[in-house]
Amino acid sequence: MVQTRGQSRTPSKKGGKVALNGSPALDPDTPSPAPRTSSRAALQKHGQDVLAPKSHEYEFGGPIGALGVTLAVPFFSYAMFFFCNENVGCSVTPKHLDLIWKQFGVGLKESFLDVQGWAIYFAWYAFVVLCWAVLPGKWEIGTELRTGERLSYKINAFATLVASFVGAVAIISYKGPQGFTFLYDHWPALVSASIANSIGQAVYVYAASYRTGRLLAKGGNTGNFLYDWFIGRELNPRIGIFDIKTFNELRPGLILWALLDISCACKQWVKLGGRITDSMVLVVAFHGWYVIDALFNETAILTQMDITTDGFGFMLSVGDLTWVPFIYSLQARYLAFVPVDLGYAATAGILFVNGLGYWIFRDSNGEKNDFRNGTNPKNLKYMETKTGRKLLTSGWWGRSRHPNYMGDLIMSLAWSLPTAFNTPIPYMYPVYFLVLLVHRQRRDDAACKEKYGADWDKYCKIVPWRIFPYIY
Ligand SMILES: NC(=O)C1=CN([C@@H]2O[C@H](COP(=O)(O)OP(=O)(O)OC[C@H]3O[C@@H](n4cnc5c(N)ncnc54)[C@H](OP(=O)(O)O)[C@@H]3O)[C@@H](O)[C@H]2O)C=CC1
Numbered sequence: 074m075v076q077t078r079g080q081s082r083t084p085s086k087k088g089g090k091v092a093l094n095g096s097p098a099l100d101p102d103t104p105s106p107a108p109r110t111s112s113r114a115a116l117q118k119h120g121q122d123v124l125a126p127k128s129h130e131y132e133f134g135g136p137i138g139a140l141g142v143t144l145a146v147p148f149f150s151y152a153m154f155f156f157c158n159e160n161v162g163c164s165v166t167p168k169h170l171d172l173i174w175k176q177f178g179v180g181l182k183e184s185f186l187d188v189q190g191w192a193i194y195f196a197w198y199a200f201v202v203l204c205w206a207v208l209p210g211k212w213e214i215g216t217e218l219r220t221g222e223r224l225s226y227k228i229n230a231f232a233t234l235v236a237s238f239v240g241a242v243a244i245i246s247y248k249g250p251q252g253f254t255f256l257y258d259h260w261p262a263l264v265s266a267s268i269a270n271s272i273g274q275a276v277y278v279y280a281a282s283y284r285t286g287r288l289l290a291k292g293g294n295t296g297n298f299l300y301d302w303f304i305g306r307e308l309n310p311r312i313g314i315f316d317i318k319t320f321n322e323l324r325p326g327l328i329l330w331a332l333l334d335i336s337c338a339c340k341q342w343v344k345l346g347g348r349i350t351d352s353m354v355l356v357v358a359f360h361g362w363y364v365i366d367a368l369f370n371e372t373a374i375l376t377q378m379d380i381t382t383d384g385f386g387f388m389l390s391v392g393d394l395t396w397v398p399f400i401y402s403l404q405a406r407y408l409a410f411v412p413v414d415l416g417y418a419a420t421a422g423i424l425f426v427n428g429l430g431y432w433i434f435r436d437s438n439g440e441k442n443d444f445r446n447g448t449n450p451k452n453l454k455y456m457e458t459k460t461g462r463k464l465l466t467s468g469w470w471g472r473s474r475h476p477n478y479m480g481d482l483i484m485s486l487a488w489s490l491p492t493a494f495n496t497p498i499p500y501m502y503p504v505y506f507l508v509l510l511v512h513r514q515r516r517d518d519a520a521c522k523e524k525y526g527a528d529w530d531k532y533c534k535i536v537p538w539r540i541f542p543y544i545y
């Protein structure tokens with residue numbers, strides 16, 4: 074599989090560099106830490122202005138926005154379950170609300186007193202950490218930090234995915250599909266445990282960021298407790314050589330998403346007495362492929378803004394650990410109790426929409442990756458900038474400034490179409506995703522404007538559309 078995201082592969086250099094946050098940078102070929110030069114010496118080189126610059130601007134609506142998202146994400150993660158499940162159905166009517174209200178006590182019990190569900194979640198999390206520690210993987214060096222140093226990351230997310238799939242297949246082969254419905258059956262407890270995990274981690278990294286010498290994210294040090302806790306103060310929180318942000322971004326949430334989908338398919342199999350619908354096959358395959366693709370290209374995230382620029386706070390912890398697995402799998406969970414048979418024509422139509430989205434997503438990311446890696450196989454036009462970096466002005470990047478987002482958004486629609494049109498709830502994912510990517514595009518454009526100055530304005534004149542040509 075080719076690399077699809079990020080700008081370029083991070084250089085795989087040998088050599089013992091110093092990581093500021095107390096963890097030694099690593100020789101990429103050895104899983105054991107290279108000798109530390111002296112983190113204290115490195116600290117002395119950099120003043121507080123470099124390590125912990127004060128942030129003067131709020132994003133995401135400032136502290137009020139931070140509070141809103143902090144409350145909204147857990148609320149919606151529960152609501153999507155309690156408003157849409159096999160006992161109450163998935164309609165949007167006052168009668169339905171009344172029914173949900175009557176189930177409130179049961180919901181509380183299922184969420185907080187289901188010890189087995191909580192145990193499953195934390196056993197799962199421990200398993201993923203263990204895989205990180207014991208499975209082989211090469212060490213890759215990340216992008217240069219503000220301090221001039223680089224951190225190393227163990228690349229074995231794909232091996233973790235394979236180990237998880239092998240485990241799931243073993244359970245299903247041994248016990249049958251009914252033996253793998255336990256994730257579906259403990260859903261509210263799993264949501265609660267993941268929220269508890271994300272709160273715990275956000276509190277930990279916030280407190281740990283006050284240790285001396287931590288490198289803070291430029292936007293996460295406003296001095297407002299709620300906002301900084303939400304956005305994340307420290308850029309690369311680590312426990313020794315374990316990088317908390319990259320670990321959470323790719324492994325526990327994304328793999329759990331794929332496993333929840335499989336569990337939903339097993340539930341449908343049991344419900345229908347030994348078959349799964351074409352719509353379920355499509356959803357599980359589309360999601361599964363997306364997860365495989367992300368984990369196979371693990372190194373690509375090392376150049377993404379979440380890793381290079383943003384801190385790790387509650388927004389990312391709850392996004393990675395709760396939102397991704399439990400909201401992104403909504404369509405599969407819906408189909409588990411409302412089976413939809415699409416037939417050949419609708420299946421072909423949806424395959425076409427997903428294929429179109431995937432092609433745009435992959436081809437546009439590929440064009441940029443090639444270009445940032447110093448090649449231009451399609452001989453695309455580009456413009457020079459004063460920074461010395463070039464910007465593509467033809468091909469996908471000549472059609473809009475974020476063609477890769479367009480592809481991703483088209484795919485997100487294809488993931489909801491298999492649920493048909495009985496209720497709008499399974500379409501919540503593409504709606505959320507549109508909001509996320511429009512916001513992300515604006516943040517990225519602002520960052521590019523800062524980076525390229527007047528050259529970015531010139532590029533925007535050549536390529537006026539932000540995501541969708543002739544629309545936005
Ligand atoms: N499923 C999900 O929940 C999410 C998925 N994604 C996906 O992740 C992928 C990566 O997205 P993201 O990290 O946001 O950023 P992008 O991959 O879109 O990268 C943006 C960067 O590309 C460079 N760039 C911009 N224009 C040009 C050009 N014309 N020529 C060359 N380089 C250019 C700039 O950096 P520079 O010039 O410095 O190289 C810019 O900062 C996307 O496909 C997105 O859809 C993202 C978020 C969530």
Ligand SMILES: CC(C)=CCC[C@@H](C)[C@H]1CC=C2C3=C(CC[C@@]21C)[C@@]1(C)CC[C@H](O)C(C)(C)[C@@H]1CC3
Nearest residue numbers: 078146322323367374379388389391392393396397
């Ligand atoms: C509602 C809320 C708290 C949102 C926080 C946003 C996060 C859910 C997303 C921010 C960037 C993300 C990325 C992915 C998942 C969603 C979050 C965490 C990603 C890991 C999905 C798989 C992709 O292939 C990816 C690796 C490009 C992507 C990276 C960004």
